[in-house]
Each structure stands twice: as C-alpha cells, then as structure tokens.
Amino acid sequence: MIAEVGLAALWLAAALAALQMVAGFLAVRAGDETELAGLIRPAAVVQGVLVSISFVMLLWLFAVTDLSVKLVVANSHSMKPLVFKIAGAWGNHEGSMLLWVTVMALAGALIALVERRLPERTMQATLAAQGVVSLGFYAFLLFSSNPFERLPTPAAEGMGLNPLLQDLGLAFHPPTLYLGYVGLSVAFSFAVGALLTRQVTPDFARAMRPWVLGAWVFLTVGITAGSYWAYYELGWGGWWFWDPVENASLMPWLAATALLHSASVLASRDALRVWTIMLGVVAFSMSMVGTFLVRSGILTSVHAFAVDPERGSFILMLLTLYIGGALLLFSLRAGTVSEGERFAVASREGALVFNNVMLSAILAIVLLGTLYPLVTEAFDVRVSVGPPYFNPVGAIFTVPMLVVMAVGPLLRWRRDRLDRVRNEIAIIAALTLAAIVLFSLVAQVELLPLLGLALGLAVGVGSLLPLRGRKLTRVPIATWGMVVAHFGIAVALLGMASESAFSKERLAAVEIGQSTTVGPWTITLQGVEPVAGPNWTAIEGRMAASYAGGEPTIIDPQARNFWAPPQQTTESALVTRWNGQLYAVMGDRAPDGRWQLRLWWKPFVPLIWLGGLLVAFGGVLALVGRVLADLKRREVVRRMASRRAEQEKLA
Amino acid sequence: MSWRLWVPLLLFSAFLGLAAYQLTQPKDEFVESRMIGKELPYFALPPAMEGSLGAANADFKDGKPRLLNIWASWCVPCIAEAPHLDALKRQGVEIVGIAIRDRPEDVARFLAQHGNPYSRIGRDDLSEVQLAIGSSGVPETFVIDGKGVIRYQHIGDVRAENVPMLLKKLREAGQ
Numbered sequence: 034m035i036a037e038v039g040l041a042a043l044w045l046a047a048a049l050a051a052l053q054m055v056a057g058f059l060a061v062r063a064g065d066e067t068e069l070a071g072l073i074r075p076a077a078v079v080q081g082v083l084v085s086i087s088f089v090m091l092l093w094l095f096a097v098t099d100l101s102v103k104l105v106v107a108n109s110h111s112m113k114p115l116v117f118k119i120a121g122a123w124g125n126h127e128g129s130m131l132l133w134v135t136v137m138a139l140a141g142a143l144i145a146l147v148e149r150r151l152p153e154r155t156m157q158a159t160l161a162a163q164g165v166v167s168l169g170f171y172a173f174l175l176f177s178s179n180p181f182e183r184l185p186t187p188a189a190e191g192m193g194l195n196p197l198l199q200d201l202g203l204a205f206h207p208p209t210l211y212l213g214y215v216g217l218s219v220a221f222s223f224a225v226g227a228l229l230t231r232q233v234t235p236d237f238a239r240a241m242r243p244w245v246l247g248a249w250v251f252l253t254v255g256i257t258a259g260s261y262w263a264y265y266e267l268g269w270g271g272w273w274f275w276d277p278v279e280n281a282s283l284m285p286w287l288a289a290t291a292l293l294h295s296a297s298v299l300a301s302r303d304a305l306r307v308w309t310i311m312l313g314v315v316a317f318s319m320s321m322v323g324t325f326l327v328r329s330g331i332l333t334s335v336h337a338f339a340v341d342p343e344r345g346s347f348i349l350m351l352l353t354l355y356i357g358g359a360l361l362l363f364s365l366r367a368g369t370v371s372e373g374e375r376f377a378v379a380s381r382e383g384a385l386v387f388n389n390v391m392l393s394a395i396l397a398i399v400l401l402g403t404l405y406p407l408v409t410e411a412f413d414v415r416v417s418v419g420p421p422y423f424n425p426v427g428a429i430f431t432v433p434m435l436v437v438m439a440v441g442p443l444l445r446w447r448r449d450r451l452d453r454v455r456n457e458i459a460i461i462a463a464l465t466l467a468a469i470v471l472f473s474l475v476a477q478v479e480l481l482p483l484l485g486l487a488l489g490l491a492v493g494v495g496s497l498l499p500l501r502g503r504k505l506t507r508v509p510i511a512t513w514g515m516v517v518a519h520f521g522i523a524v525a526l527l528g529m530a531s532e533s534a535f536s537k538e539r540l541a542a543v544e545i546g547q548s549t550t551v552g553p554w555t556i557t558l559q560g561v562e563p564v565a566g567p568n569w570t571a572i573e574g575r576m577a578a579s580y581a582g583g584e585p586t587i588i589d590p591q592a593r594n595f596w597a598p599p600q601q602t603t604e605s606a607l608v609t610r611w612n613g614q615l616y617a618v619m620g621d622r623a624p625d626g627r628w629q630l631r632l633w634w635k636p637f638v639p640l641i642w643l644g645g646l647l648v649a650f651g652g653v654l655a656l657v658g659r660v661l662a663d664l665k666r667r668e669v670v671r672r673m674a675s676r677r678a679e680q681e682k683l684a
Numbered sequence: 685m686s687w688r689l690w691v692p693l694l695l696f697s698a699f700l701g702l703a704a705y706q707l708t709q710p711k712d713e714f715v716e717s718r719m720i721g722k723e724l725p726y727f728a729l730p731p732a733m734e735g736s737l738g739a740a741n742a743d744f745k746d747g748k749p750r751l752l753n754i755w756a757s758w759c760v761p762c763i764a765e766a767p768h769l770d771a772l773k774r775q776g777v778e779i780v781g782i783a784i785r786d787r788p789e790d791v792a793r794f795l796a797q798h799g800n801p802y803s804r805i806g807r808d809d810l811s812e813v814q815l816a817i818g819s820s821g822v823p824e825t826f827v828i829d830g831k832g833v834i835r836y837q838h839i840g841d842v843r844a845e846n847v848p849m850l851l852k853k854l855r856e857a858g859q
Contacts, residue, residue, distance in 0.1 A: 311692065322699070331706040345707050353700055360693040368686045404699070407706055 036102050036181040039090030043131075043181075046083035046138060047171035049076045050164045053141075057161020061154060061229050073157050074145040080167075081142030088135040091180055095122040101187040104128065104180050110191040120204030126328065126344065127180035129207055134170040136215040137163070140244070144219070149667075150236050151226075159226030165358075166218055169351040177347050206262060210255035210282055214320040216248020217285055220292065224313030225359050228366045233306040238299035241313065243659055245293050248316075250652035252286045257645030268603030268618045270538070270633045272529075272641055275423045280403045281323025284396055288316035291392040294385045302446055304373040304382055308389065314363060318356045319396070325352055331407060377448040384441030391434035398426050428481055435488045438522070439495030442515060457498050465491040478534045485530025493523035510658030518651025525644025531637040542627040552634030553581045554615050561619075561628060570594050571604070574619040574628065578608055590619040614638050719818040724752075724832045727813045729806025732783040733791040739780050739806030747830035749857040751779045751850065753802070753842075754814055756786050757794035759822040765841035766798035772847060773801040777854060781805040784814055784822055825850070829857035 053076040056069035094102050095118050098111045108125045109118055123132045141163045148156055174180065223241040227233045259282065264272040273279065292312040298305045329345025376382040402418045409416050439461050443454045451458070468487040472478045478486070496519030500508060539551035548557040557577045564573045571593040577585035590606035608615040613636035620629030719725075728740040744750060753769065755762040769779055781802035783791050791805065808814055817826065817834065827836035827850065835857045838846065 315692070318696070325703065329703075329707060331703065349700070349703055349707060352703075356696055357693070357700070360696055364689045364693050367689045404702070407702055411702065411705060 035090050035093055035099065036183060039087045039094075040179070040181040042083045042087040042090070043171065043174060046080045046087065046134075047168065047175060049080040049083065050138075050167045050171060052076045052164075053080065054161050054164030054168060057157050057164060060157045061161065070157060073160050077138075077141040077145035077160050077163070081138040084131075084135045084138040088131055091128060091131060092119055092122050094181075095119055095128075098191060100189070100191060101183050103182045103184050106184060106188040106191050108191070116201070117204060123208055123211075124204065127174065127178040129211065130170060130174055130178060131180050132208060133211050133215060134167055134174065136212055137167050137170070137218055140215060140219045141167070148240055151240050152230070152232055152236075155226050155230045155232045155237065157226075158229040159222045162222040162225035162229075163219070166222060166355060169354065173344075173347055173351070177344065206255060206258050209251050209258060213248045213250075213252030213255055213282075213289075214285065214317075214324070216244050216251060217289060217317040217320050219244040220248065220289075220313045221317035221355075221359065224310045225362065228310060228359075228362050228370075231366065231369060233299075233310060233370045235300050235303050238296045238309060239659075239663070242293075242296045242300055243656055245289060245296055245316075246652055246656040246659065249286070249289045249293055250649050250656065252282065252289060253645060253649040253652060256282050256286055257642050257649065260645070261642050265605050265607060265616075266602065268605050268631075270605075270616055270618070270631070270635075272532070272638070275402070275419055277403050278327050280399050281327050284323055284399055284403075285316055285320040287392050287396040287399070288312060288319045291389045291396075292316050294392075295389050298382050298385050299373070302374055302376065302382055304376055305386070305389075306370050306373045307367045310367060310370070311363065312389075314356070314359045315396075318352075318359075319400075321348070321352050321356060322400075325349060326403065374447075376446075379444065379451055380449050381441065381444045381446045384437050384444055387437050388434055388441065391430045391437075394430040395427055395434075398430070399423065402426075424481060428484070432484055432488065435492050435522075435526070438519065439488075439491045442496070442499045442519065457495075457501075460498075461491045461495050464494055472534075476535070482530045482534035485526055486534065489523050489527035489530055491523075492526065493520060496520040496523060510661065511655045512658075514651045514653070514655030514658055516651070517654055518648045521644045521647025521649075521651055523644070524640050524647055525642075528637055528640025528642075528644055532635050532641065535636040536638075537634040539630075539632045541630050541632065542623050542625075543630060544627050549630065549632070551615070551632040552636075554632070554634055555579050555582070556615075556617065556630070556632060557585070558628060558630065559587075564591065572619065574617075574630070576606075576617060576630075578615055578617070580608075580610060580615075588615075588617055590617045592619045592621075609639060612636055719834050720837055722834060724828060724834060725813075725816045727806075727816065729782065729808055729813060732781070732786060732805040732807035733788040733795075736802070737804040739782060739804045741832055743780065743804065744828045744832040745830070748778065749827065749829050749835075749854045751777055751854070752817075752826040752828050753779050753781050754784060754819050754822055754824045754826075755781060756784045756822050757790040758786070759784075761841040762794075762823045763798055765823055765843070766801070768842045768844055768847055769801040770799045771844075772842075772850060775847075775851060777851070778803050782808050782813055784808050784811055827853045827857055 052069075053073055056073050056076065060070035060073065091104075094105055095109055096115065098109055098118060099105050100111075104125065104127050105121075108128070109121045113121070122128045141160060144156070144163075145160060151159070220241050223237065223244070227237045256279075259279065260272045263274065263279075264270070292309065292315075295305045295309045295312055299309045325345065325348045328348060331345065402422050405418050406416055440454065440458055443457050445453075465487045468490045469483060472483055472486050496516055499512065500516060537552035539549060541549040543549055543558050545558055545560055548555055550556070555578070559575045559577055562573050562575065564571050571591040573589045573591045576588050576590075578588050579585040586608050588606035588608060591604040593602045593604060603618055606617045613634060616633040616635060618631040620631055622628055724741040724744060726741055728742070729738050731738040744752075751772065755765075773779060779801050781804070783805055786807065786809075788807075791807075795802075806813070814822075818837070819826075821839070823841050825838040825842055826834055827838075829835050836853045838850065842850065
C-alpha cells in the first residue's frame with residue numbers, strides 16, 4: 034500500500050507540474066486575462082505537498098526495510114542501523130532524484146506562497162519555467178527509474194548500501210549538495226521567467242538573491258563536508274583530488290559565487306543585467322552537467338555512483354531541453370534587455386565585475402580539465418588531468434582575484450579613487466610582503482603554497498577592514514555576512530597552503546611494540562586486534578601517539594571489511610591539536626609479520642574545513658540579514674498603506 | 685553585441701555533441717583486471733571440501749593451459765554456468781576452481797547437485813586470492829597459460845555462446 038500511495042502522489046504531482054507549466058505560459062502570452070492564471074500559485078503549493086507525501090512514503094519503506102520493493106532490496110539490508118536505512122532512501126539514483134524533485138517542488142510552493150515583489154507575470158513565468166524543469170524529473174522517475182517498483186516476489190534479504198556510504202557525514206552529504214543544486218534551479222527559473230517577460234530589474238535580483246544565497250550556503254557546506262569525508266574516509270590523506278565528482282560540485286559553486294556577487298550589483302545598483310541572467314542559466318547548467326557527467330559513466334571517477342549510460346541519455350535529453358532552451362531564449366532575448374546603470378572601473382561594481390570574470394575563468398578551466406579526457410578519448414587517447422594542470426592554471430586567475438578581493442569591499446559604489454583607500458592598501462601590501470619574505474627565509478616553501486600563505490593573510494586582514502572605524506553594533510547583518518564569508522575564504526586558504534607547505538609523511542612497517550616518528554610525533558604500535566561492528570569486521574591497530582615527547586594519546590585506526598556487499602574501507606585515526614592534525618592509517622600485514630602504518634603530520638589542516646564552515650556561516654548571516662530587511666520593508670509599506678487608507682477615510 | 689549572445693549556445697552545442705558521441709561509444713562496463721598479461725600471484729589454498737585437492741599458483745606451471753574459475757555455492761549465476769563448465773570439461777579442458785567465502789558442506793552439496801567440473805578446488809575464505817588476481821565478483825573465469833600467466837578474464841557467468849571463445853583462447857594460450 035505504502036509504495037502505491039507514494040507512486041500515486043508522484044503521478045498527481047507530475048500532473049500539477051504540467052498544469053503549472055501550461056497555465057504559466059498561457060498567462061505570459063495572454064496577460065492576466067486567461068482564467069488559468071489563477072491556478073498557478075495553488076498548483077505549485079499542492080504539487081509541493083503531494084511530492085512531499087511521496088518522499089515520506091519512500092522514507093517509510095526504507096525505515097521498515099520493505100523487501101517487496103526493488104529499490105529497498107537493492108540498497109538496504111535489515112541489519113543496518115536505522116539512520117543508514119533512512120539515509121539509504123537517498124543514497125541511490127532513484128531516491129536521490131525523488132529527493133531532488135521534492136525539494137524543488139517545495140521551493141516552488143514557497144515562491145507561490147511568499148513572493149510578492151515581482152510583477153505577477155514574471156512570477157507566473159518563473160513558476161512555469163519551474164514546471165518545465167520539474168516535469169523532466171517527474172518523467173525520469175515515472176518512466177525510467179521508478180523508486181516504488183515492486184518485485185514479483187519479496188526478497189529474503191536486501192543487498193546492502195555501498196559501505197563507503199555508510200558514514201554519517203556521507204549520508205547527509207548528497208542531500209546537502211542537492212539542496213544547493215535545487216536552489217540554483219530556482220534561480221534558473223527566475224532567470225528564464227525574467228527573460229520571458231523582459232523584466233530584468235533590481236526587484237528581480239532581490240527576489241532571486243535569497244535562493245542563490247541558500248543554494249550557495251548548501252553547496253559550500255556540501256563541498257566542505259565532502260572534502261573532509263574524502264580526507265578521513267578514503268585513507269589517502271588528501272582533501273581535494275580534482276576528481277570529476279568533486280569538480281561536479283565545485284563548478285556550480287564557482288558559478289553561484291559569481292551569480293551571488295552580480296545579483297548584488299543588480300539589486301543595489303541596477304547594473305550587470307544581462308550578465309546576471311547569463312550566470313543564472315550557467316549556474317544551474319553546471320549542476321546539471323555535473324550530474325550528467327557523474328551519472329552517465331562517460332567519465333571515470335573513484336566515487337562516481339549510479340552509473341548507467343541509459344540514464345545518461347535521459348539526463349542528456351533533459352540538458353538539451355533545459356539548457357539548450359534557456360540559452361536559445363537568452364540568445365534571442367538578451368539583446369532587448371537594456372544595459373542598466375554605468376559605473377567607473379575603480380568602484381565596488383568594478384571590483385565585483387573583475388571577481389566575476391576571474392570566477393568565470395576558473396570555472397572554464399575546471400570545466401575544460403574535466404571534459405578534456407572526453408575530447409581526447411574521442412581520438413582514442415586516454416589521459417587523466419590532475420593537480421599538475423588544475424593547481425598552476427587555476428592559480429593564474431585565483432591569485433589576482435584574491436588580491437582584488439582583499440581591496441574590493443573597501444571601495445564605494447559607482448565611482449571611487451584608489452588613493453582614498455591607500456592606507457588600507459598599504460597595510461595589506463606590507464603584510465603580504467612580510468609574509469612572503471618571512472616564509473621564504475624561515476622555511477623552504479614552494480611558490481604556490483607561499484603565495485597561498487601570503488594571500489591568506491592579506492585577504493584575512495582585508496576582509497576585516499570594512500569594519501574599521503564603524504560602530505560594530507550598527508553594522509548591518511548582511512555586511513557581517515560578507516565579512517565572515519571573506520574571512521572564511523582566508524582561513525581555508527591558510528589551511529590549504531599550510532597543509533601543502535609543511536606536511537610530513539611517513540610510511541613505516543613496524544612490529545608490535547616498535548615506534549616510529551613523523552614530524553614532532555612519536556607513534557608506538559601497542560597491538561592489533563580484530564573487532565566487529567553491526568555489519569562489518571575490522572582489524573584495529575592500537576597506537577600511542579605523543580607530541581614532542583609529551584603524554585601519549587591512544588588512537589585506534591581500523592581497516593574494515595563489510596560483508597553485504599563485501600568491501601574494504603579504512604577508518605583513519607586523527608589527533609587534532611591547535612596547530613594541526615596527526616593522521617594515521619592502518620595498512621596490511623607484510624609477509625614478514627610487520628604491520629604497515631601510514632602516518633601524516635599536517636600542520637593547520639583543520640583550517641580548511643573551519644574556513645569552509647565560516648564561509649557558509651557568512652552566507653547564512655547574509656541570508657538572514659536580507660530576509661529581515663525585506664520583512665521590515667514590507668512592514669513599513671504595509672503601515673504606510675494602512676495610514677493612507679485611514680487618512681482617506683477621514684477625508 | 686548581439687552575435688556574442690549566441691556564443692554560450694554554440695559552446696553548449698559542442699558539449700552536447702561530444703557527450704552524445706561518448707554515450708553512443710561502447711563502454712567497458714566491467715572492471716578489467718590489471719593482472720592480465722602478468723603471472724599469477726603466489727597463493728596456496730586448502731581444499732574447499734573433503735576429497736578434493738587444494739589450489740596453488742604452482743599448479744599452473746606445467747605447460748598446460750587451464751581455466752581458473754572463481755565461484756561460490758551461494759552465487760546464483762554460478763548455477764547457470766555449471767552445465768557450460770561441464771561442457772568445457774568434456775572437451776578436455778582442465779578447470780581449477782576457487783570457492784569464495786564458502787563452507788565445505790555447501791560446496792559439496794552444490795557440486796553434487798550441479799556436477800563437478802573441477803580438477804582442484806581451493807578455499808578462499810577472505811577473498812584474498814580473488815582480490816590479488818583482480819577479480820571483482822563471482823563468477824569470473826580466467827584463462828591461464830602453461831607458464832602461469834593470466835591471458836584472459838571473462839567476467840560474469842560462462843554461457844553457451846562463450847564456450848567456443850574460451851576454447852579458442854585456451855588454444856591461443858597453448859601456442
């Protein structure tokens with residue numbers, strides 16, 4: 034019954050999305066005269082409710098491990114802990130698509146309920162565009178990957194969830210990224226809606242901005258968490274591999290970052306109209322292209338999942354329809370969108386345009402590097418593009434962007450003179466130079482990490498300077514958001530640079546009772562024990578780790594064996610100090626009976642993820658600030674209207 | 685200005701063309717062993733059931749090409765391939781089996797029920813040998829030449845149509 038209710042709700046939701054689309058486009062063509070126009074908002078709301086019911090049904094099926102449902106059998110197991118059973122609902126292709134369309138429909142419902150700033154027709158066009166996008170996903174679910182499909186006979190036991198995914202961090206990593214992707218799909222719908230009605234106004238940017246901000250916060254958290262997961266779970270000791278799957282989430286983040294800044298310019302200065310629309314289309318395109326690359330199996334990756342060429346063809350069709358359609362509309366219509374306000378090069382807008390161009394260039398480089406193996410493969414040459422390409426080529430654009438980022442927030446809108454902020458620039462420049470000299474004299478640091486350390490300091494100081502001389506309690510929340518987010522970038526940058534400049538690695542084979550060292554640490558292997566978990570067995574090393582001869586800490590890294598399905602994972606052990614992390618991985622037993630240990634000392638590496646979280650927190654502050662300001666303005670408008678009504682009554 | 689507005693669409697079309705081309709290309713769906721063309725790694729497995737011989741890499745070095753079949757009594761496709769392994773045996777092919785994570789009584793029951801094509805059956809309780817030779821699942825069948833070098837990997841169950849191909853690979857391995 035449960036599965037059938039879920040499927041029925043999904044069909045009904047799809048029908049409402051179709052209604053939303055047809056009514057929306059008719060309303061845009063015919064103006065408000067069409068009677069269907071009144072149905073658009075209710076359709077969006079009810080669609081949100083129905084698809085939520087569908088998703089809750091799927092959660093239920095997974096929670097009780099209903100083994101008559103194919104998806105549950107393929108991705109769950111009765112012996113799994115409950116939280117992973119539930120996470121199993123979206124830890125697979127069908128479930129994640131349902132999650133995607135659920136969040137998207139809820140976003141549509143929210144727009145329908147609260148959005149009053151946009152002209153009614155632009156809002157209707159936006160919901161129509163949303164209907165088109167979600168219809169594609171409904172078709173996908175209903176015709177090609179039905180999550181509620183029953184088996185002819187119930188299975189005796191489920192086949193389990195990929196053990197790599199049996200990790201709390203990872204159970205919540207995909208939904209976080211998805212919320213980001215969905216937020217961008219809303220921004221995409223706004224862009225298409227505005228193109229359809231040719232109303233690209235500051236109000237449009239203000240309506241779109243919270244969605245972009247929300248998407249950007251979730252993407253930031255998702256990328257940060259994914260990077261930390263890769264770091265401690267894969268046991269390779271790295272935090273970023275330029276893997277196609279990682280790039281698939283980085284590219285929309287870059288586009289969303291650019292979009293966020295250009296939407297700010299449009300909202301406050303009515304400039305960059307065409308550019309903002311373009312980025313709105315590009316940001317969502319990047320999340321779709323990323324999804325396509327990961328799901329279609331045309332690129333190989335260490336953690337690509339749900340790979341299937343048939344699904345790939347379906348996503349490619351959706352891509353053609355959405356992005357091709359939107360870009361065609363853009364090509365036809367963008368010429369008729371007027372240019373907006375002008376501004377001088379040395380101005381806040383100028384700095385933001387520079388940042389936009391640099392972000393776009395970095396995006397192009399990542400996209401090119403990700404697609405390059407595909408191009409060469411068409412000519413039968415297999416290559417893999419890795420850090421040797423991405424790091425230096427990316428730095429060409431990242432370095433100037435960071436320099437401008439340190440100074441940009443100090444500039445005034447529209448027109449400014451650089452000598453007005455010469456004191457601040459002098460402070461930043463002096464710090465940067467001092468850092469470069471210091472680090473290249475004291476420690477032999479390579480060029481890129483050296484630049485990273487220096488620019489991290491510069492951006493860190495630069496991001497705090499806008500607060501100088503202001504009363505901190507009077508600074509708007511949204512400005513605090515910018516300060517915190519920029520400061521977070523600096524923190525993350527310092528972590529990355531420090532990790533690559535100062536890390537120490539040791540691969541050792543030791544007998545029980547023997548010690549080895551890495552950096553300031555001494556590690557003694559005290560024993561190796563077999564241990565068992567709910568659905569795995571493992572060998573666990575027991576080690577005493579002491580920093581610079583101090584009191585030892587006991588750590589126990591594991592190499593785990595899961596049996597359903599059979600797979601090996603490593604659980605690294607971490608010791609975090611204020612100045613870095615010790616990272617230990619349990620290796621195999623060598624033929625002579627010694628155990629292999631892999632040890633790293635990574636100074637200041639947690640700053641990478643602390644920085645990522647600060648960036649996301651800055652985004653949350655900005656979002657809260659904007660929403661509060663909007664509510665306040667709405668309240669003022671309402672009060673003025675009621676006062677006017679009273680005066681009219683008196684007159 | 686206006687021609688520039690078409691640039692994104694053009695770039696996107698190029699991407700679409702490339703992606704569509706790649707999707708239509710045949711893909712290796714399986715994880716091919718990196719051990720092909722290399723010698724079998726060292727192993728010496730105890731017998732998987734009473735009355736059978738164990739399996740070791742040393743058994744493959746007497747100049748005669750053989751099949752190495754990775755299987756398990758709990759594996760459903762292994763039932764499907766059993767008659768075809770028998771057919772290969774009747775053609776004079778020697779098949780060495782490795783039973784993965786299995787129990788002696790289950791192995792005996794399976795072979796009593798579906799026939800025993802194996803000259804030797806090793807018992808690989810930890811999938812150690814399976815991982816070492818680069819097999820990612822059961823069943824899988826490897827063609828090993830007379831010097832113990834892995835010549836070919838067949839992933840999935842052996843079907844009727846694969847029998848002539850495996851015979852040909854064995855002949856090639858014998859030359």
